[in-house]
Amino acid sequence: MRAEIKSAIIMGMVIAGAIGGLSAYFTSLEAPSNADTQVLSMDKSKFKKAPELQGIAGYINTNADEFKNQIKGKVVLYDIWTYSCINCQRTIPYIVSWNDKYSDKGLVIIGIHSPEFEFEKDINNVKQATEKFGITYPVILDNDKQIWNAFSNNYWPRKYIADDEGYIRYDHIGEGEYAETEKIIQDLLNERASRLGLKMDTVHPLVEIQESENGARTPELYFGYDFAHGRDRLGNSEGFSPNNDVKYVIPGELQNDHFYLDGVWKNISDRMSLVSDSGIIKLPYFAKEVNIVASGESDLTILLDGKPISEENTGEDVKDGKAHTLESRLYNLVKVKESGRHTLEIQINEPGFEIYTFTFG
DSSP states (O other), X not given: OOHHHHHHHHHHHHHHHHHHHHHHHHHHHHSOOHHHHHHHTOOOTTSOBOOOOOOOOEEESSOHHHHHHHHTTSEEEEEEEOTTOHHHHHHHHHHHHHHHHHGGGTEEEEEEEOOSSGGGGOHHHHHHHHHHHTOOSOEEEOTTOHHHXXXXXXXXXXXXXXXXXXXXXXXXXXXXXXXXXXXXXXXHHHHHHHHHTOOOOOOOOOOOOOOOOOTTOOOOEEOSTTTTTTOOOBOSTTOOOTTOEEEEOOOSSOOTTOBEEEEEEEEETTEEEEOSSOEEEEEEEEEXXXXXXXXXXXXXXXXXXXXXXXXXXXXXXXXXXXXXXXSSEEEEEEEEEEEEEEEEEEEEOSTTXXXXXXXXX
16 A cells, blocks of 8 residues: 555544544533433422512612522522521521622522511611621511511521522521531532533532530520410519519529529510619529620629629620620620539619520520
8 A cells, every 4th residue: 555545544544533532522511411410300399499588577788679689590598597596696607608608609698587576676786786797698577477487487597498499408497507508508509500501619618617515504594474485484483474563582592594583573575674773683504605685774783603703704795794785685794614503693773674585605
């Protein structure tokens, strides 16, 4: 065979091979992978769709016109919370971190603020709280709990995650399970990317935040007679008396994890209000931190185990052994190094102070 003919044949074979390889390559790009096929063919009949968000009383970090477009076609984390709830507050650093990490990858976080107390319906109070906690994602006010009811919810906090087609794929009550929740976010973002033909990194390090040890801490304690039903921890023998002013006297022996009052207090459905010129609240508890949800302008003197509280044990809202209350919010009174059994005493020297709950960390 002549050399030039042989060379031509070899060159033709090389070109044909190259064309075949390129064809196979582009075909592989166009053809969906097994994972993509599974996403596209997933049966979602067992999942419920997220309800339409109705009855919104106000918007923070968004507005009514842009809100619906923000969630359309996105993976959505619905966080049902209320700003004075300590359990909600402990979840917020994770949610804020997820927003920072995934908002540009197809995740939208919606804070559904469903109030527990009347003062939490005030949008100015909620705005102050969102600024304090560093929340920049959209928050909507569910003052009449229409959205709460649409989700058939009964808890604070609660997180629902819906995929980009609106199906609820994850539901978690309370604190914890942060790694599991974030992995769900990642999986649903990857599903969305596959459906849209987008390139997305599948490996992300999980958010890690140092948490305090909960231990066997005292449960949340309620001062309102409506909220205390079934979980009454008022230790005074006088008990609750709806809508009446009651003169309370602290007994000689105190039961752990119960609160005791001295002075005249008005019993209100969601709180108690000091009527007399002075009053005392005493509480034997087990925890690392103690908070109160309170309102009304007043100066409180804080004692721990019968002595003025030391600087090393004071909470963020205590200075020189005193806490000044004004706006309706959560106040941090005690923060010790390790969880333990202590007795807290709060002395109030003027009427008008209102207290809703004790919460613990």
